[in-house]
Amino acid sequence: MQKYAQILDLVRERNxxxxxxxxxxxxxxxxxxxxxxxxxxxxxxxxxxxxxxxKIASALVLNIGTLDEKxxxxxxxxxxxxxxxxxxxxxDPVGAGATLYRTQTAERFMNEFPLAVIKGNAGEIGTLAxxxxxxxxxxxxxxxxxxxxxxxxxxxxYGCTVVISGAEDIISDGKRIAGVLNGxxxxxxxxxxxxxxxxxxxxxxxxSDSMDGCITAMAALGIAGEEAAKTAKGPGxxxxxxxxxxxxxxxEQFIKSAxxxxxx
Amino acid sequence: MQKYAQILDLVRERNxxxxxxxxxxxxxxxxxxxxxxxxxxxxxxxxxxxxxxxKIASALVLNIGTLDEKxxxxxxxxxxxxxxxxxxxxxDPVGAGATLYRTQTAERFMNEFPLAVIKGNAGEIGTLAxxxxxxxxxxxxxxxxxxxxxxxxxxxxYGCTVVISGAEDIISDGKRIAGVLNGxxxxxxxxxxxxxxxxxxxxxxxxSDSMDGCITAMAALGIAGEEAAKTAKGPGxxxxxxxxxxxxxxxEQFIKSAxxxxxx
Amino acid sequence: MQKYAQILDLVRERNxxxxxxxxxxxxxxxxxxxxxxxxxxxxxxxxxxxxxxxKIASALVLNIGTLDEKxxxxxxxxxxxxxxxxxxxxxDPVGAGATLYRTQTAERFMNEFPLAVIKGNAGEIGTLAxxxxxxxxxxxxxxxxxxxxxxxxxxxxYGCTVVISGAEDIISDGKRIAGVLNGxxxxxxxxxxxxxxxxxxxxxxxxSDSMDGCITAMAALGIAGEEAAKTAKGPGxxxxxxxxxxxxxxxEQFIKSAxxxxxx
Numbered sequence: 001m002q003k004y005a006q007i008l009d010l011v012r013e014r015n016x017x018x019x020x021x022x023x024x025x026x027x028x029x030x031x032x033x034x035x036x037x038x039x040x041x042x043x044x045x046x047x048x049x050x051x052x053x054x055k056i057a058s059a060l061v062l063n064i065g066t067l068d069e070k071x072x073x074x075x076x077x078x079x080x081x082x083x084x085x086x087x088x089x090x091x092d093p094v095g096a097g098a099t100l101y102r103t104q105t106a107e108r109f110m111n112e113f114p115l116a117v118i119k120g121n122a123g124e125i126g127t128l129a130x131x132x133x134x135x136x137x138x139x140x141x142x143x144x145x146x147x148x149x150x151x152x153x154x155x156x157x158y159g160c161t162v163v164i165s166g167a168e169d170i171i172s173d174g175k176r177i178a179g180v181l182n183g184x185x186x187x188x189x190x191x192x193x194x195x196x197x198x199x200x201x202x203x204x205x206x207x208s209d210s211m212d213g214c215i216t217a218m219a220a221l222g223i224a225g226e227e228a229a230k231t232a233k234g235p236g237x238x239x240x241x242x243x244x245x246x247x248x249x250x251x252e253q254f255i256k257s258a259x260x261x262x263x264x
Numbered sequence: 265m266q267k268y269a270q271i272l273d274l275v276r277e278r279n280x281x282x283x284x285x286x287x288x289x290x291x292x293x294x295x296x297x298x299x300x301x302x303x304x305x306x307x308x309x310x311x312x313x314x315x316x317x318x319k320i321a322s323a324l325v326l327n328i329g330t331l332d333e334k335x336x337x338x339x340x341x342x343x344x345x346x347x348x349x350x351x352x353x354x355x356d357p358v359g360a361g362a363t364l365y366r367t368q369t370a371e372r373f374m375n376e377f378p379l380a381v382i383k384g385n386a387g388e389i390g391t392l393a394x395x396x397x398x399x400x401x402x403x404x405x406x407x408x409x410x411x412x413x414x415x416x417x418x419x420x421x422y423g424c425t426v427v428i429s430g431a432e433d434i435i436s437d438g439k440r441i442a443g444v445l446n447g448x449x450x451x452x453x454x455x456x457x458x459x460x461x462x463x464x465x466x467x468x469x470x471x472s473d474s475m476d477g478c479i480t481a482m483a484a485l486g487i488a489g490e491e492a493a494k495t496a497k498g499p500g501x502x503x504x505x506x507x508x509x510x511x512x513x514x515x516e517q518f519i520k521s522a523x524x525x526x527x528x
Numbered sequence: 529m530q531k532y533a534q535i536l537d538l539v540r541e542r543n544x545x546x547x548x549x550x551x552x553x554x555x556x557x558x559x560x561x562x563x564x565x566x567x568x569x570x571x572x573x574x575x576x577x578x579x580x581x582x583k584i585a586s587a588l589v590l591n592i593g594t595l596d597e598k599x600x601x602x603x604x605x606x607x608x609x610x611x612x613x614x615x616x617x618x619x620d621p622v623g624a625g626a627t628l629y630r631t632q633t634a635e636r637f638m639n640e641f642p643l644a645v646i647k648g649n650a651g652e653i654g655t656l657a658x659x660x661x662x663x664x665x666x667x668x669x670x671x672x673x674x675x676x677x678x679x680x681x682x683x684x685x686y687g688c689t690v691v692i693s694g695a696e697d698i699i700s701d702g703k704r705i706a707g708v709l710n711g712x713x714x715x716x717x718x719x720x721x722x723x724x725x726x727x728x729x730x731x732x733x734x735x736s737d738s739m740d741g742c743i744t745a746m747a748a749l750g751i752a753g754e755e756a757a758k759t760a761k762g763p764g765x766x767x768x769x770x771x772x773x774x775x776x777x778x779x780e781q782f783i784k785s786a787x788x789x790x791x792x
Binding site (some may be wrong): 019240245 | 550551553598627
């Protein structure tokens with residue numbers, strides 16, 4: 001647990017700038033969560049703007065939740081520069097499987113860029129892994145098959161870390177496979193939990209190995225969610241409490257509460 | 265009251281996917297309110313994306329709060345597919361009357377698509393009904409004439425349900441006319457109450473007759489607003505309490521608290 | 529203090545419509561803060577829409593936080609009409625200095641339009657004033673040189689009011705120089721504080737002299753922030769408390785708590 005807790009510290013110390021090109025639904029939550037986690041968010045999507053911004057950023061997060069042609073242009077320009085600069089790229093393929101446009105765009109980024117992390121729910125990752133999956137809008141879907149196997153083989157194929165969010169988050173870099181059991185159901189009752197997790201995976205990947213970074217990110221948000229749920233009266237009051245809990249999360253609390261399993 | 269309360273249950277049971285093409289100001293509130301109400305939101309606006317998404321959606325909500333040409337393209341593609349699939353289309357003509365662009369766009373959708381619901385404030389609906397109306401930005405305006413008559417005749421003309429939000433919400437499908445007295449002034453002190461109501465009208469229209477659905481939606485949000493106002497110290501604390509109150513609203517509470525009048 | 533407190537009253541009395549073309553990250557916060565402050569927000573960016581909207585607006589706020597070509601088109605159309613109508617234009621050059629695109633766009637608006645207010649952090653204003661500045665994404669940066677001098681000379685050069693936000697906000701109209709010490713560090717731990725301040729500067733500039741208006745805006749938000757920080761457990765709970773505190777801020781509280789220095 002110590003090594004994961006240290007990643008929390010590293011983010012807070014180095015305050016990495018996380019460049020995010022994301023959907024217009026949860027973008028404010030992503031910005032605030034990035035700050036609460038100890039990093040700095042910057043949102044920029046114009047092809048004219050992203051190259052300069054990537055030069056000073058430490059990670060790039062691409063979230064396709066409200067995709068369009070203009071946004072793809074900006075994402076490509078940013079990803080090209082991120083590749084050149086060698087900073088980690090996180091892809092959140094929101095809604096892959098629900099529409100062909102989203103699936104194909106996600107695949108395009110997977111095939112054309114050296115992604116550090118692909119993070120989605122079971123339906124999205126299942127779709128991209130080519131296994132039978134059901135996706136309904138942007139809700140978490142289901143897959144046939146073992147998520148550990150799917151994460152492992154997709155990670156191996158693309159040389160990146162794959163995160164499948166769920167009751168147990170599964171994380172694999174193609175070698176190791178880990179599970180994170182932290183979290184509470186109310187986290188699924190607010191819009192943006194997945195998007196915020198991707199932002200935070202970006203912050204962690206900016207300061208550490210992607211696999212360890214994603215484990216840390218998922219466990220930290222899960223623990224904060226558990227903490228926030230203690231006082232929340234519903235999804236409305238959960239959200240501010242969640243931001244507070246992420247901000248005040250200590251190493252000690254992380255080490256005590258993290259439920260991380262190494263499966264392989 | 266029983267039949268309206270049952271619509272609440274139906275939404276929670278069937279969890280309809282509500283496709284929303286909406287403004288970038290209140291989109292996060294709309295997503296969260298849709299979830300709190302028991303439905304699922306999905307936001308998608310690219311012409312390349314919307315057709316696939318509509319195929320799995322149960323309602324389409326078009327909100328013109330921050331309109332532009334690209335968004336209109338996406339709205340038209342989505343509305344065409346919604347028409348083909350026979351799912352209800354809700355139009356929230358935000359700011360109609362304030363600018364010609366908004367008025368004409370709203371009219372275009374009214375004339376070209378079989379809308380299930382048109383929901384706006386007095387100024388917006390008055391403008392679209394061709395009565396003398398004052399609209400100031402996106403604030404609720406005033407109309408000359410009886411809102412019951414205006415809602416009734418506009419609904420009749422377009423074969424849809426018309427909702428005029430206000431201290432008393434007026435709802436008509438061209439045959440019946442109903443009023444909903446639930447709600448509190450602080451609901452007008454946060455941005456997005458009207459947009460959230462439209463999202464929830466979409467959720468209800470997905471599982472029931474539009475007229476009954478809109479009555480249910482307006483009464484449910486009004487009751488939740490009354491509940492939330494009891495503990496709120498201002499608009500800031502009202503908002504999370506409002507989301508909590510919608511989430512925890514029971515049938516019993518709805519039946520006890522709904523103030524619905526059938527005028528015709 | 530009396531004259532500043534009266535500006536608070538004037539905003540609440542006249543309820544000016546503040547037209548905002550802004551970034552998609554903090555737009556909801558800007559809308560809500562505008563309402564809490566006693567004004568009315570309207571967001572509209574399409575060239576086809578902005579001209580009609582400006583005709584009924586009392587101020588225009590341009591925030592370049594998530595700039596793109598389409599948005600610049602809308603900003604230019606709106607600024608041209610605002611110039612014609614003689615309403616104050618506030619520019620928030622978010623991220624100027626971080627990318628050339630942002631710097632040049634900010635300069636373009638400074639050179640082509642009669643701005644009433646330029647409001648940014650030290651790095652942004654330093655960049656635009658041509659002094660050595662460091663900017664990191666959209667975070668507040670540093671400048672070499674005296675912020676009072678920089679604000680004063682930039683204000684003089686452009687015939688407008690310049691606000692440099694910081695631990696002490698510096699405000700100058702090229703003649704007077706004032707400082708506002710209100711505020712708390714947690715205001716920098718939520719996304720959007722600067723954007724909300726620009727919106728509120730627009731509301732105040734709509735009803736008063738820009739210099740006095742900006743002093744009032746910065747002091748009022750600072751005092752409300754101090755109040756909200758008393759009960760906040762972190763950035764998450766700070767935000768709703770901040771909105772509540774702005775809404776309930778009284779003249780008496782303003783006069784008692786404002787820490788405004790006139791340096792020249």
